[in-house]
Amino acid sequence: xxxxxxxxxAIATLLGSFQPVALEDDLLTPDDVEQLRxxxxxxxxxxxxxxxxxxxLSTLPQDGSVTVATTLNTDSPDEGVSxxxxxxxxxxxxxxxxxxxxxxxxxFIAQPRLRVVLEAGAHATxxxxxxxxxxxxxxxxxVVEVFLEAGxxxxxxxxxxxxxxxxxxxxxxxxxxxxxxxxxxxxxxxGAWSRTEFHVAFSGTGAHCDLNGFxxxxxxxxxxxxxxxxxxxxxxxxxxxxxGILYGNGKAVFNGNxxxxxxxxxxxxxxxxxxxxxxxxxxxxxxxxxxIYADDVQCSHGTTVGQLDPEMLFYLxxxxxxxxxxxxxxxxxxxxxxxxxxxxxxxxxQAQTLLAKRLASVTALAGVNxx
Amino acid sequence: xxxxxxxxxAMNHAGYAAGFITDIESDTVPPGVDxxxxxxxxxxxxxxxxxCEWRLQAFRQWLTMTEPTWAHLHYPKIxxxxxxYYSAPKSASDGPKSLDEVDPELLRTYExxxxxxxxxxxxxxxxxxxxxxxxxxxxxxRKQLAEAGVIFCSISEAMREYxxxxxxxxxxxxxxxxxxxAALNAAVFTDGTFVYIPPGVRCPMELSTYFRINERxxxxxxxxxIIADKGSYVSYLEGCTAPQRDENQLHAAVVELIALEDAxxxxxxxxxxxPGDANGKGGIYNFVTxxxxxxxxxxxxxxxxxxxxxxxxxxxxSCILKGDDAVGxxxxxxxxxxxxxxDTGTKMYHIGKNTRSTIVSKGxxxxxxxxxxRGLVRMNQSAENGRNHTQCDSLLIGDxxxxxxxxxxxxxxxxAKVEHEATTSKIGEDQLFxxxxxxxxxxxxxxxxxxxxxxEVFKELPMEFAVEARxxxxxxxxxxxx
Numbered sequence: 001x002x003x004x005x006x007x008x009x010a011i012a013t014l015l016g017s018f019q020p021v022a023l024e025d026d027l028l029t030p031d032d033v034e035q036l037r038x039x040x041x042x043x044x045x046x047x048x049x050x051x052x053x054x055x056x057l058s059t060l061p062q063d064g065s066v067t068v069a070t071t072l073n074t075d076s077p078d079e080g081v082s083x084x085x086x087x088x089x090x091x092x093x094x095x096x097x098x099x100x101x102x103x104x105x106x107x108f109i110a111q112p113r114l115r116v117v118l119e120a121g122a123h124a125t126x127x128x129x130x131x132x133x134x135x136x137x138x139x140x141x142x143v144v145e146v147f148l149e150a151g152x153x154x155x156x157x158x159x160x161x162x163x164x165x166x167x168x169x170x171x172x173x174x175x176x177x178x179x180x181x182x183x184x185x186x187x188x189x190x191g192a193w194s195r196t197e198f199h200v201a202f203s204g205t206g207a208h209c210d211l212n213g214f215x216x217x218x219x220x221x222x223x224x225x226x227x228x229x230x231x232x233x234x235x236x237x238x239x240x241x242x243x244g245i246l247y248g249n250g251k252a253v254f255n256g257n258x259x260x261x262x263x264x265x266x267x268x269x270x271x272x273x274x275x276x277x278x279x280x281x282x283x284x285x286x287x288x289x290x291x292i293y294a295d296d297v298q299c300s301h302g303t304t305v306g307q308l309d310p311e312m313l314f315y316l317x318x319x320x321x322x323x324x325x326x327x328x329x330x331x332x333x334x335x336x337x338x339x340x341x342x343x344x345x346x347x348x349x350q351a352q353t354l355l356a357k358r359l360a361s362v363t364a365l366a367g368v369n370x371x
Numbered sequence: 372x373x374x375x376x377x378x379x380x381a382m383n384h385a386g387y388a389a390g391f392i393t394d395i396e397s398d399t400v401p402p403g404v405d406x407x408x409x410x411x412x413x414x415x416x417x418x419x420x421x422x423c424e425w426r427l428q429a430f431r432q433w434l435t436m437t438e439p440t441w442a443h444l445h446y447p448k449i450x451x452x453x454x455x456y457y458s459a460p461k462s463a464s465d466g467p468k469s470l471d472e473v474d475p476e477l478l479r480t481y482e483x484x485x486x487x488x489x490x491x492x493x494x495x496x497x498x499x500x501x502x503x504x505x506x507x508x509x510x511x512x513r514k515q516l517a518e519a520g521v522i523f524c525s526i527s528e529a530m531r532e533y534x535x536x537x538x539x540x541x542x543x544x545x546x547x548x549x550x551x552x553a554a555l556n557a558a559v560f561t562d563g564t565f566v567y568i569p570p571g572v573r574c575p576m577e578l579s580t581y582f583r584i585n586e587r588x589x590x591x592x593x594x595x596x597i598i599a600d601k602g603s604y605v606s607y608l609e610g611c612t613a614p615q616r617d618e619n620q621l622h623a624a625v626v627e628l629i630a631l632e633d634a635x636x637x638x639x640x641x642x643x644x645x646p647g648d649a650n651g652k653g654g655i656y657n658f659v660t661x662x663x664x665x666x667x668x669x670x671x672x673x674x675x676x677x678x679x680x681x682x683x684x685x686x687x688x689s690c691i692l693k694g695d696d697a698v699g700x701x702x703x704x705x706x707x708x709x710x711x712x713x714d715t716g717t718k719m720y721h722i723g724k725n726t727r728s729t730i731v732s733k734g735x736x737x738x739x740x741x742x743x744x745r746g747l748v749r750m751n752q753s754a755e756n757g758r759n760h761t762q763c764d765s766l767l768i769g770d771x772x773x774x775x776x777x778x779x780x781x782x783x784x785x786x787a788k789v790e791h792e793a794t795t796s797k798i799g800e801d802q803l804f805x806x807x808x809x810x811x812x813x814x815x816x817x818x819x820x821x822x823x824x825x826x827e828v829f830k831e832l833p834m835e836f837a838v839e840a841r842x843x844x845x846x847x848x849x850x851x852x853x
Contacts (some may be wrong), residue, residue: 264770277785280752286790289777291443295767295797303791305750306780 006171014167015225018109018139023052032133038098038159038346039127042107044098046081050110051142053081067091069137080113086150086234094125094344098221101140101166102133118180127344132166132190142170148180150204155183157342159351162190164220171334175238178204185212185342187351188223188360195224198240205235214338214351215233216358217282219248223235227256229269231297237268244275244339245331245355246282247362254286258301262293271301275336276308278327278362324360331359387485403452404528406430409558412457416527416561419534429547429557436551442714443775446656446683454621457557512576519575521605522567526594529565536567540598541724544627544664544691552623552658552685557594560625563594568603568634575623577833579608599634601667606637608836622681623658631693632667637675639832640688641840644680652712654682661688665697665723673772674702674717675831677840679847682711687716687745692726692754699728703830704840706847707740707772718779721754721787733825736772739846743775750787757787766824766850768817811820818845 012123027232028049037045044066047057053070060068066089069082085091101110111130118124126146140162148154154356162168188196200209209229217223229238244252258269275284288301308330316326336356398410408759409430413423426725438449510630516523522533530537592667599605609626621642628636638661647654657680663672673686684707690699719728734742742765750757765774776793798820808817824828829837 021470046849071480207400265770275782277782277787279785282785283781283783285782286778286780288793290765290778290793290795291773291775292765292767292775292795295768295770297795297797299795301776303778303780303789305780305787305789307785309790 001279008342015109015139016281018107018137019105020111021050021103021108021218023050024103025054025056027056028100030057033098033300033348034301036098036100036129036131037096038129038344038350039094041208043093044091045094046083046095048081048097048099048112048114050070050101050103050108051080051112052307066093066095072215082115082117084117085122085124086121088121090123091125094127095206096127096129096212098141099128099130099142100133100164101131101138103136105136105189107137107139109141110241112140112142114142114144115147116153116154118145118149120149120177122149122152123153125155125157125343127347128156128168129347130160130162130168130170130190131297132162135165137165138162138167138168139167142168144172146172146174146182148174148176148182148207150177151179152177153181153183155295156185157255157344157347158184158186160163160188160190160194160196161184161193163209164190164192166191166194168194168196169200172197174200174206174209175312176200176202176207176209177204180204181208183210183343185338186214187339187342187347188213188215189224189351189354191223192220193222193224195226197226198228198334200229200233202236202297203227204234205233207236209236209238212341214242214335214340215251215252216272216335216355217244217246217252218358218362221248221250223250225254225256227271229258229271231258231260231269232265232266234267236264237263238270240271242273243274243335244284245278245335245359246275247278247359249281251281251283254284254288256287256301257289257291258299259291260294261298264294265296267294267297267299269297269299270310272305274334275303276331278307278331280307281313308324326360328356332356373643381702383795400455400457402455404430404454404456404559406553408456412559412561416488416530418527418530421534421538422530424431425542425547426558429554429600430559432548433551433554433558436548436554438551442682442685442745443741443777444685444712444714446712449621449656450781451555456658456788457561478497489608515575519572520569521572521574523578524565526560526563526565526596529596533565533567536566536598537596540627540629541596542627544629544662545625545660550660553625553660556623556660557627560592560594563596564623565595566597566607568599568605570603572600574603574605575608577608590621593622595624595626596629597627597636598629598637599631599636599670601631602633604635606833607639608833609638609640610642621656621658623733624660625657626661626688628662628663628672630665630667630670630672630697633669634667635671635673636663637673638663638688640674640676640678641836641838642676642678642680642684643843646680646709646711647682649709650713654711656683657681657686658683659686661686662691662718663689663699664691665694665699665726666784667697668694668723670694671695671698671700673698673702673831674842675702675828676704676715676716677828677832677843678703678705678713679843681713684711684713684715686713687718689720689727690727691720691722692757693722694726695723696725697723698726700831701728701730701732701746701833703732704735704825704828704844705733705742706735706737706844708737708847710739712743714739714743715747716744718747719749719759721748721757724753724755724759726754727758728760729826730759730763732761732763733828734774734823735768735824735848736762736764736774737768738763739771741773743777744793745777745779747779748781748789749792750782750784750789752783754784755786757789759787759789761789761791763791763793764824765793766827767795767797767822814849816846817848819847821845
């Protein structure tokens, strides 16, 4: 199962074997939430279990600055959460959305749907986390929509740390009105195969979008990163930076597309993708694409694929740092550039711990091979 | 042998009735393609039996294939049964009688390029006496090449004279079923060039189809096969800077290069086919498959192209770096204006150890031109220490044009290093201002800036070609800024 299905038929077949589960509200306890949370205890929190909103486990605001509704005006799925942040409010605390998948069914599907609307001039931080707790096979099919009205600012760190029993699909749709600012960081660690999609469109001029992403792909993992930034109006800017570390027989795909439509003059769009291959069996396919139909624009993209720089390792080893440690340091430095863009200390901490833990096992192996 | 060749040339140019055994009526086939047309072409070319079989197999393959649609190109569906797949070489009486009958626009371009009158006539297809300068030039060249042991002839001739070599190499780099257009070409190709450089020989001159008289009017389905044996070197020039008229709208050429151990092939193209009118009507569709195989260790293949013509360009000169320490290079300047569309780039397959490749692509779009770079860099698991650097830059002139970059990078070896960089921008107002302040006209300023933009590619062209290419670029972009 280490390949992503691509044809609609294959996807339909796959979905067929995964069954939706009913809402069971005693599976997850407040203690679990306490264990999993990546924001301070008093933060606003929305907990989703297998795609169902869990009001008892969530902490909702009282002052009216944020409203949470559970009926979405969309056809599917039945359940979903809509969060609306009132015009002009500046949230001091981060808002956390915790997606947990957990069931005793052998193969189940969770379809969380989340809509976040920041009204004009609102400022907020939205922390998202995806975790799979049970030992059963799970397909997580998440859709997140973000609407930023004029002048709104959203910081959006996301951590995907699902288990190897999970197939993870998530698509993030960002729609930005004039002068809005989106700053997102997606850290993808888990899933047997996983696909993260980004769709960014602008509905007003002068908006800015920052997309940062990091993927760590190891043995038995396939990760797919898809990016579509459509500059359909003049004067917007976007900066997408994605980095990946691959080891074991991990395979990753980066498919980034920036489109500058006719008349989207004065667009400034950047796209970069850097990859580090730590093993022979790992493979990366990357496609950073630019489609430009306007002339007064600044667009660039860059990609690199390489291994650890032997000179950097030599520098560290010459200072008495063991090979394993040195490798870890270089990888950490490489990943930090993205991880550090999260405006959430606990999430950042968690990501760094995960990275160190996963790489420690790899570099130990590499050390054996070297000797 | 030389005498035989000369006789053959004479036969080729002497008009049809006298040259061939068949009667006049059978010299043209009705539009459309089927197995009988292919048998006819093969018989007409007096090819060995294996070639006819090879063509038929390719044709059967082609019938099962579908036309690719992934390219960033839009054109009306091609009716392959409406095309005539064999037309006898033009006899003198078909062309315009004198330069007065030629499109004055074309003549103005020739003048700007500084093409001598006699050559203008040839390019415009005016009937001229066959004994003009180039014939004698060609003969002298042939003598010199024969002394070096270099074989440089038409591919039809090669199939008759050196069938073993053709059978050994033809279709090994671009198999007949490689893609839709390559399959069609394999089935119906009418002529092309064959080059063989013996071991250790440095070809004494730049080879060019320009000097091979019988090369004219074979443009539609051309097939080129170049083999550089161990330690040899050859530089090959294709096309010419002057705009060429051609009645055949669909072009589907195949070029195969094979470099054995320590051999080097440098292949330079200047393509300036008719781009059609302002709406792209009547322009050439150019669907070309070009691929080089660096078969031996330390072999080297370098593609340089300047693409300014054609309504549609679909072209990806590629290198398969199979030998250890092999080097592949791709330098390209592609210009689209009017309603021209180009989807061009390269593929670099790294298989051998320490293989290196460089890609420099410069795209210029003006008016409503759409210019796409599409390139693949693949590092196989065996490509130890493989290295690639790619640089693609696009220049946009005008707000209706488009520049697109679609790189595909696949790496399966951790010691390989791949870098890709791309930028897109327009000519800076400040650059223009600077030039104009110093008394340059806007056109000269643009031309100067564009030439600077393309310098990296032009420096790879053989000297004479580079000078012409620069002029060509200036003319191509004339009036684009104003």
